[in-house]
Amino acid sequence: xxxxxxxxxxxxxxxEAFLTINCTxxxxxxxSLFWYVQYPGEGLQLLLKATKADDKGSNxxxxxxYRKETTSFHLEKGSVQVSDSAVYFCALSDPGGxxxxxxxxxxxxxxxxxx
Amino acid sequence: xxxxxxxxKFRVLKTGQSMTLLCAQDMNHEYMYWYRQDPGxxxxxxxxxxxxxxxAKGEVPDGYNVSRLKKQNFLLGLESAAPSxxxxxxxxxxxxxxxxxxxxxxxxxxx
Numbered sequence: 447x448x449x450x451x452x453x454x455x456x457x458x459x460x461x462e463a464f465l466t467i468n469c470t471x472x473x474x475x476x477x478s479l480f481w482y483v484q485y486p487g488e489g490l491q492l493l494l495k496a497t498k499a500d501d502k503g504s505n506x507x508x509x510x511x512y513r514k515e516t517t518s519f520h521l522e523k524g525s526v527q528v529s530d531s532a533v534y535f536c537a538l539s540d541p542g543g544x545x546x547x548x549x550x551x552x553x554x555x556x557x558x559x560x561x
Numbered sequence: 562x563x564x565x566x567x568x569x570k571f572r573v574l575k576t577g578q579s580m581t582l583l584c585a586q587d588m589n590h591e592y593m594y595w596y597r598q599d600p601g602x603x604x605x606x607x608x609x610x611x612x613x614x615x616x617a618k619g620e621v622p623d624g625y626n627v628s629r630l631k632k633q634n635f636l637l638g639l640e641s642a643a644p645s646x647x648x649x650x651x652x653x654x655x656x657x658x659x660x661x662x663x664x665x666x667x668x669x670x671x672x
Binding site for chain 1: 592594596601602603604605606609619651653655657658659660661663664665666
C-alpha cells in the first residue's frame with residue numbers, strides 16, 4: 447500500500463538557518479504530494495502541494511519539488527524564523543483506485559527554531 | 562462559514578466508558594474522514610465516508626464506530642474506551658478528494 451517516510455526528528459535550528467526535511471514515498475499510482483504544518487495547539491494547515499512530477503510547490507518561503515525518479519518531496523526553506531516552529535507532515539493522495547481521496551501521512555517532524 | 566468544527570475539544574474518560582465525537586462541516590463536502598494522531602506515527606485514518614449514509618474502514622478502525630446520517634455531520638463513537646485510544650482525533654472533509662479541510666482536533670485521554 448501507499449506509505450510516506452519522513453526524516454527522523456526533532457530538528458532544532460537557529461534563526462536564519464537553512465532547513466531541509468526529507469520525505470520519500472511509496473505509491474502504486476501517480477500521487478499528489480503535500481506538506482502540512484501544525485502549529486502548537488492547532489489543526490493541520492496545507493503548506494504546499496504538487497500534483498505531478500517535476501512540479502514545485504511553494505508558500506511562505508517554503509519549497510518542495512516532486513521528484514518521481516527518487517520518489518521524494520523534500521521540504522526546504524532558505525532562512526527559518528522562530529514563527530516556523532511547528533510540526534511538519536508530508537502526505538500523499540493517490541487519486542487512482544479506491545483511495546477515495548484519503549491522505550496518507552508521514553510520521554511528522556518537529557521543528558524548533560531558536561532566536 | 563465555520564469550516565470544520567469538532568466537539569468536544571478535550572475529554573477524559575475512564576476505561577470502559579463510551580463517548581461520541583462530533584464533526585460538522587458547512588462546506589457541502591461529500592467526503593469526510595476521522596484520523597488519530599499519535600507521537601511518532603503521524604495521522605492514521607480510522608474511518609471515512611464518501612457520502613451521506615455511507616461509511617468505510619480506514620487503517621485503524623478497531624474499537625471505533627462511525628455514522629453519517631446527515632451530509633454535514635460525521636460521528637465517531639467509542640463504545641468501550643481503552644487507554645490505547647488516548648490520542649488526538651482530527652476530522653477532515655473534502656469536496657473532490659483533492660483539497661482537504663481539517664478540524665482543530667479533540668484531545669482524548671482514557672485513564
